[in-house]
Amino acid sequence: MNYNDQKNIGNDSLEIIYMNIRRVLIILMLLSGWVKAQQNEETKPNFIIILADDLGYGDLGFTGSTQIKTPHIDALADSGMIFTKAYVSAPVCAPSRAGLITGRNQVNFGYDNNLTTVLPQFNPEYSGLPVSEKTIADRLSELGYINGMIGKWHLGEKEQFYPTNRGFDEFWGYLGGGHNYFPSEYRGAKYDKPIISNYKKPQTLTYLTDDKGDECVAFIKRHKDKTFFLYASFNAPHTPMQAIDEDLKIYAHIKDKKRRTYAAMIHRLDVNVGRIVRELKKQGIYENTVIVFLSDNGGPTKNNGSINAPFNGGKGILLEGGIRVPFVISYPEKLKKGIYNNPITSLDLMPTFIELAGGKINKKDKLDGVNIFPYVNKEIQGLPHQTMMWRFTISAGLRKGSWKLIRLPDRLPLLFNLDNDPSEQDNIAIENSDLVKSMLKELGGWDVSTPHILFLEGARWRRNQLDLYDKEYQLEQP
Numbered sequence: 001m002n003y004n005d006q007k008n009i010g011n012d013s014l015e016i017i018y019m020n021i022r023r024v025l026i027i028l029m030l031l032s033g034w035v036k037a038q039q040n041e042e043t044k045p046n047f048i049i050i051l052a053d054d055l056g057y058g059d060l061g062f063t064g065s066t067q068i069k070t071p072h073i074d075a076l077a078d079s080g081m082i083f084t085k086a087y088v089s090a091p092v093c094a095p096s097r098a099g100l101i102t103g104r105n106q107v108n109f110g111y112d113n114n115l116t117t118v119l120p121q122f123n124p125e126y127s128g129l130p131v132s133e134k135t136i137a138d139r140l141s142e143l144g145y146i147n148g149m150i151g152k153w154h155l156g157e158k159e160q161f162y163p164t165n166r167g168f169d170e171f172w173g174y175l176g177g178g179h180n181y182f183p184s185e186y187r188g189a190k191y192d193k194p195i196i197s198n199y200k201k202p203q204t205l206t207y208l209t210d211d212k213g214d215e216c217v218a219f220i221k222r223h224k225d226k227t228f229f230l231y232a233s234f235n236a237p238h239t240p241m242q243a244i245d246e247d248l249k250i251y252a253h254i255k256d257k258k259r260r261t262y263a264a265m266i267h268r269l270d271v272n273v274g275r276i277v278r279e280l281k282k283q284g285i286y287e288n289t290v291i292v293f294l295s296d297n298g299g300p301t302k303n304n305g306s307i308n309a310p311f312n313g314g315k316g317i318l319l320e321g322g323i324r325v326p327f328v329i330s331y332p333e334k335l336k337k338g339i340y341n342n343p344i345t346s347l348d349l350m351p352t353f354i355e356l357a358g359g360k361i362n363k364k365d366k367l368d369g370v371n372i373f374p375y376v377n378k379e380i381q382g383l384p385h386q387t388m389m390w391r392f393t394i395s396a397g398l399r400k401g402s403w404k405l406i407r408l409p410d411r412l413p414l415l416f417n418l419d420n421d422p423s424e425q426d427n428i429a430i431e432n433s434d435l436v437k438s439m440l441k442e443l444g445g446w447d448v449s450t451p452h453i454l455f456l457e458g459a460r461w462r463r464n465q466l467d468l469y470d471k472e473y474q475l476e477q478p
Contacts, residue, residue, distance in 0.1 A: 045331065046289040047140070047229040047353050048280075050273055051100075053093065053152060053238035054315060055326065056299030056306030058477055059266060063326050064309070067254070067478050068263045072274030073328075076293055078337065080330030081376060085343040087399075088297055089368075090392050091315055091322035093177055093238075094154045096296045096346070101135045101155070101231075103350025103367040107391045109133055110454040115154060115177065119456055126454045128156015129166065134365075136350050137167025140229045143357045148219045149173065151212050151233035164198050168231070172197040172215045179235055181208040181242040181265075191240060207244050209236050209265070213272030217279045224283040229353070232276065237265040237304055244268065259305035287333045290356065292349060295325040301473060309475050312424040316461075317468045318390050318397040318406050319424055329376075340376055342383050343399065348372045389446055394462050395469075398443045405429075405439040408469060413440060423475050 057063055060070045062077040089099030089106060094115040098106040106112060109130050118124040129135075137147040148170040149163040154177045156162075163171040174193055183205045184192040195202040205211055216232045243264035250267060254260040273293065280286035299306025300315035313319025327344070329335065347369030351361045355371045374380040390397040396407045402419040413436055415429035429436050 043288070044143075044227045044357050045333070046227055046285060047136075047145075047357075048232060048276065048289060048291045049100075049230070049349065050232045050276065050291065050293045051097075051151075051234060052269060052293070052295040052326075053233075053235050054297065054299055054304055054306065055237060055266070055295035056301070056308050056314075057295075057311055057321060057324060057326060058307045058309035059262075059299065060326055062328075064477055065307075068251075068266050070266065070270040072270045072277065073293060076273065076277060076291060076330050077328045079332060080291070080328050080337055081335055082339045083327040083329070083344050084339060084341050086294065086325055086327030086345070087323050087343065087388060088294070088325055088346045089323075089390065091297045091317055091390075092392070093152075093296050095392065097154055097233075098129050098133075099368075100296075100346040100349060101137075102129070102133045103136070103347050103365075103369040104133065105347060105368040105389065107389075107450050108366070108368065110451045112391050112450075112453055113393060113455060113457045114461070115156070115455070116457045116461075119458070122455045125158060125160075128158060128161035130454065131160050131165075135167045136353055137163075137229060137231070139167075139350070139354050139359060140357060141167045141169075143354070143359050144227060145357065146170075146223050146226050146228045147231075148223070148228065149231045149233065150215045150219065151231075152177070152179070152235050152238075153233070170199045170219065172199070172202065173212075173233065178238050178240070179208060180240060181205075181235070207268065209234060209268045209272055213275045216272070216276050220276070220279045220283060220285075224285055227357075234269055234272070236269040237262050237299075237306065239303055241265070241304060256305065262305040289331070290335075290353070291328075291330040293326070293328045293330075294346060298322040298325065302471075307474050307478070309477055310423050312473050312475065314468065314473060316392075316465045318392065318395050319469070320404075320418070320422065321473060323390065323397075335373070335376065342375070343385055343388060344372050345369060345385065345388060348384065387442070389443060391447060391450070392465075393457070394466055396443055396447060398439050400439060400442075403435065403439065405436065405443065407440065407443060408466065410466060415439075 059065050059068050061074040088096045090096040092114045095106045095111050098111045118127050147168045149168040151173040153163055153175045157175040178191050180191045186192050186194055219230055241261040243261045247264035247267045251260045251263040280289050298308050298314050298321045308314055308321030311320035311324055313321035315322055351367050351369050351371045370384050372384050375384045388399040394409055398405045402417050404416050404418055406414040413429050414427050415436055416424045
């Protein structure tokens, strides 16, 4: 064998060695990718939204109440991040929920009124969350999540709007805007409609808040070994004002009957928030569960005895008391507890959840919310939102930095500096006319670019909402 033959054999051997090394490296890379994929799958968090209904901003311990005791909600707040400047996208139930569940300002798809009786000039087939809009549940379902919805829906009562047709695998609750808390015979009234469920025969109600708590706990037990999203949509403390006797006794010292009943209803809500957290801990999944607690809008002070102190206004209007809400996110595994003082919105929940679950958000989704975790964790500097906009029936509003403008049909615009005047007592529009003009232009540009409304609530509500701007509101805790 000559030298060249030996050289070729040597080269062939080296090539075989290199090929085997490459194969091993490829296999290792594939295994590494598989391991990472498995790790990502295993570390996907669960998500729970606990939504109160018509809760006054100042009626929880962690927001300043000394009259109403909320130890379980306060403990949740203490374990997570408290957002002091958190907003919803509307000052009433249905449009606020439409924004929360889509991550889009609902005005951008024609949903800027509350859902009530369908007026004759509108097509009832469009009286609900447009089927073209993706919900959080739709997006999480694509990522392998089991989705459950317990309680109040209020996003349409036609079949195409049902929760089970909007990404939810399980539903126990009611489609309208409210329900009696105690058992009642169905006679056609709006609050005595039967409970609907697609996974069981609904039980006879005991007390609605407790029954919702039962279903939330049962959902966690059923799906503890899977990644899940639970939308725990409570009715409390929305009217009708109904509480159980043992809770009323706790607040017997409150002389005003409505306020006493309201406090008792919040107590029962707090008890069931505690039950949800306790079950997560019992099942060993608390650390890897993102729990969000908020209200759908501010408290309607006259209707349910709520107090939005220190903020002016209430449900139905764009003063802070109508749209600024208690807001907590607890995620022990990856979110340090603390306080976040920059403005955020309920619209942020959709993109935050999706990206935490491993999904992607892009421009074609047309979301108005953002993933707030990089901001909260200081991975991104600056504000999640430079501006926020609202439109609801007769009013529209714009927050830009610390400035907030409200446009109404019967008066000059209102302008407040929220850093200096969080209770909105000093309208400084006249002395800041140039700023008012620029903010009106920005607000109006958005206003005329939005689509026509899909449905309209009764005309009487316009007068009612306008009058609410002239009411006096309690700005201090009792």
